[in-house]
Amino acid sequence: MDVFDALTLARFQFAFTVSFHIIFPAFSIGLASYLAVLNGLWLLTRRKVYFSLFQYWKKIFAVAFGMGVVSGLVMSYQFGTNWSVFSDKTGPVLGPMMGYEVLSAFFLEAGFLGIMLFGLKRVGETLHFIATAMVALGTFMSAFWILSVNSWMQTPAGYAINAAGQFVVTDWVAVIFNPSFPYRLVHMLLAAYLTTAFVVGGVGAWHLLKGHGNPGAKTMFSMAMWMAAIVAPIQIVAGDFHGLNTLEHQPAKIAAMEGHYDSHPGAPLILFGIPNPAESRIDYALELPRLGALILTHSWEGSIRGLNEFPPEQRPPVQIVFWSFRVMVGIGMAMLGIGVWSLLMRWRGRLFAAPWLHRAAVAMGPAGFVAVVAGWITTEVGRQPYTVYGLLKTVDSVSPIAAAAVGSSLVAFIVVYFALFGAGTFYIVRLMKKPPEKVEPDLPTDEPIRAAGINPAPALKVPGVVS
Amino acid sequence: MSPEISFDLATIWAGLIAFAVLAYVMLDGFDLGVGILFPFLPEETDRDQMMNSVAPVWDGNETWLVLGGGGLFAVFPLAYSIIMPALYAPIIGMLLALVFRGVAFEYRWKTKAGKFAWDWSFAGGSTVAAFAQGIALGALVQGIPVEGRAYAGGWWDWLTPFSLLTGVAVVVGYALLGAIWLIWKCEGRVQQQAFRHAQWTGIATVVLIGAVSVWTPFLNEAFRQKWFVWPTLLYAAPVPALLAVCVLALWNGLDGQHERQPFFAALGLFGLSFAGLCVNFYPYIVPSSVTIHEAAAPDNSLSFLLVGSVVLLPLILAYTAYSYWAFRGKVGVVGDYHH
Known part of the structure; x- marks a missing residue:
């Protein structure tokens, strides 16, 4: 196997982009649940320290979630650019499941993230807690679908193969809840x-x-x-x-x-x-x-x-x-x-x-x-x-693409990812270096937060209330 | 599973994907355009205001792109697996550019010394993303060679005079959308500059749409049939006619310094150009190679995803509308943002 053939480069590119990507969801799935727990404990016990910690980790969540979304966007196109034969053959099975992943992530992002980050004073404690719980649920739903997709590739079930050589679904329940x-x-x-x-x-x-x-x-x-x-x-x-x-x-x-x-x-x-x-x-x-x-x-x-x-x-x-x-x-x-x-x-x-x-x-x-x-x-x-x-x-899944194309895009991904996500990690570490305050300041509302998604942050602010 | 049902589902999905792409172009066009105009408004406070005008909505806008790409994989896997390798370089370039401008939204406010770098990241990323999208569009319209079930061209095939023209057209068109967005959302100095930039980008956009429209029918015999041969001409004719109405409305709105008329006129311009493209494409999804029907996944895949989409898409649209409504009104300068 030549080190610089298109297949090896495409494999290396996928390994690189997906390894980078998985770091952010792994963190935001856990952190979303932690935020929901902190929020719940605060409402239950009324101990200020839980609310302060909620505010502290919320800011870090916003940055990490944003990087996960941006690196995830790359993944959704990577299947087509580098693994087109795989996409053609598995699309009827995996495509709709990934569609559900996108829809649930989309819904989460559009609906609840903004309220969790900015909406406490506007919507009240109960709705705000529901939004936080929904964000945690949304990260879970994303994980559910994407892990189902991966597991199907490891232990395929509920499929048939059609005349065009594509995997087609015979039983959706068997596909989704495949053995692994x-x-x-x-x-x-x-x-x-x-x-x-x-x-x-x-x-x-x-x-x-x-x-x-x-x-x-x-x-x-x-x-x-x-x-x-x-x-x-x-x-x-x-x-x-x-x-x-x-x-x-x-x-x-x-x-x-x-x-x-x-x-x-x-x-x-x-x-x-x-x-x-x-x-x-x-x-x-x-x-x-x-x-x-x-x-x-x-x-x-x-x-x-x-x-x-x-x-x-x-x-x-x-x-x-x-x-x-x-x-x-x-x-x-x-x-x-x-x-x-x-x-x-x-x-x-x-x-x-x-x-x-x-x-x-x-x-x-x-x-x-x-x-x-x-x-x-x-x-x-x-x-x-x-x-x-x-x-x-x-070897039978890869796109008919020249090694030079895959190689140059691989170099570009490596340079860009290290530079940009390095900067993001730097900003996260800077947030972590500050000790949690007794009254942890809220997210600044006069600057945008990338991860906030569609959210009416300033509009959600109650006039006259200084956060 | 009768063929009629299969035809229906595939057509519904083609419509939904087309809708996602149009929603993407119209929505993300504004905020990419704001980035393209960054170099023309060098004042830092102006730039703060420009960025804040799109900050709350751009992320949701971009998700339509994921929906378009993911949707294509889900329901037209054959088209996805042909188009993506064919447009390899523009797609990768677009993704990297979107990463650059995406993180700029967040990082720009976290540093004083490095702010200029994130300004460039935002402006450069927006421009390159728009240019790459335009090139991808041109390369798709001019046709993609297919053999069997795979792309059969080289990895530079996307680069032609026509695709460069469509690349420039999309950059200029988005800049027009950006200027018109700023006219609506900003006041004072930013708004006045936006009026000026809307005029020249408006003229350039109309000229470029004209150039692309005149060129397109000569790329492909099937396109020519639709625009110049009776009776199909009858269905296609309203598009250029309505386009002319939009151009007049745009010009009149800018001339009279109206704030909203140019906005809707420009949306109309983009919507009609998109409709013109759809006329060209139908019934193909990869022009002159693969039809919507041939590319569609089996019915049970189409209907499985359709169920969720029918429930979730209206909710998403409603929330999008709500947040645009919540953000109605002018964006002040930073520090004065919510008063």
Whole structure:
């Protein structure tokens, strides 16, 4: 495979743009729910600190959501420009589902985001809370449809193939709720919640370390650590179920993740090693006997089909999948560790006086994003060489486009994304560096916020009320 | 599944996609136009005012573009998979330009020292996006070679004198829409400058629409049939006639310094030009290669998405109308924004 052929460049371009994109939704799905929780807690308890935190994270949400929308716009055209054969063949199945994704995102953006960001004084607390909850629901609906689309590509169901070679729908329920969808949806939603929890925890820990021992920093740190302690173990269990589902439908992917070339009963768990595809083995493997069989088959004697049972052209690139899987699992375990550590400190009454825990939480702040991207690399590289698993090969999906065109657009995307989203990340970090105030200032209404969408911000202001 | 039903659903969807594209051109045309006019109004306070006039609505405007593209993928996957590779460079250029101007809305207010850079990002992004859209339009109208179910041309085919002309026409046309939007939404100095820019962009737009209209029938025998041969001429003839009415209304409105007449006249100008294009296209979705019918996905795909669209689109339109209404009136200068 030539490094600079159109197919490789198109794959790299998709990997780059979608990896960049997934960071923003992962954050905004989690943050939207966090905002809804803060809003609800404030209405329930009337503690000012919840409202102050709501205002604090709302500003960060606005910037992150905006970047997600802009990078998402690129994705909706990427299928056609670089993967036109795929689009033609899968359009009747995937197109309407992506249409629903657009409609639900559109509706959310047009309807409720503006009220959540600007409308509190105009519409009252109850309607404002409903709007916040609807924003959270909208991000969930977006995730629902797009993960259904992805899952269908991994475990296609409810389709037939027509005379033109297109996939057509025979059963919409089977298409939407295809075999891997529930597992992927739960795994991704929990990942979004964990990612956000660690960002929130990292920011809280930072301000605790800086000596801004204010109620806001304490509350956000405490809430984030509850999330780490409760959700990290749930996520590990959910990941295990997702893995079992993958074993059933995509055994080659599991073999690559685990690094198993040979099939034999009582397979070991390979912790680390260097995959050696040429010799079909893992060099320098550090392994625990029989544990792999126990995890994947829930039996000491269970057998896992090794990669050697698949013809070489049907094997995914083992090195990438092997490592990205370990990065994801490693971060998941570290998150669990932080959660347990925080429980211990909380039990001793020293949650806010544990500088080493705070330092670890700051270091782990961006870890969720790394884990999300590593997880997606595992599942997307692991289903190669197919775009629609077992039915449509990646090599047969690509557009008839010259390598020069794909290459130059790839360079343009890389330059533009790093420059512009780098600037956006800089503005977000600048917002995070400010400690939460007792009375957190609202979004400035005399400047536009990109993410605000169609929203009558100034018009929603009650005359005479200074925000 | 009788053929009539399939014909109905495909035609309904062609109408809906055409509507999304027209809604996009009319709505986003204003705010792209405001960006195109940025270099002509160098005062910072003027620019603040210009940006604020579109800030609350531009994002919703742009979502029609996602709906158009996503809709095409959903209901006419064959057309989507032919058009996108054929228009590769203009589409990628447009997306990147839209990213530039999109983030400028947010970042411009977050920095003092770097403000000029985001001004350029906004103006450049708007102009390039409009130019790329115009080129894409021209390349589509002049025809796309298709073999089997795939695009069969090279990756520079989109670049022709005709597509450059349509590119310039769209930039100038959007600038006219931008100027007319500013006439409506602003007062004082910005409004006076907008009147001046509306005049020359108005003249240029009319000349360019004329040039494109005269050129188009000679691109393709089927187009020529529609405009110059009896009796199809009868259906097509009202378009140029109404166009002339709009031009007069536009000129009269600008001359008399009316605030709203030019707005509706320009909308009419764009709507009629779009109608003219639809006359040219029908029944094809990729001119002279693929018909609406051939490109349509099966009925159960069309109807599945139609159910949601029938519920959600009216709600979205109602909310859009509401927010334009909520934002009625003039935009003040910054600091004085809501008084």
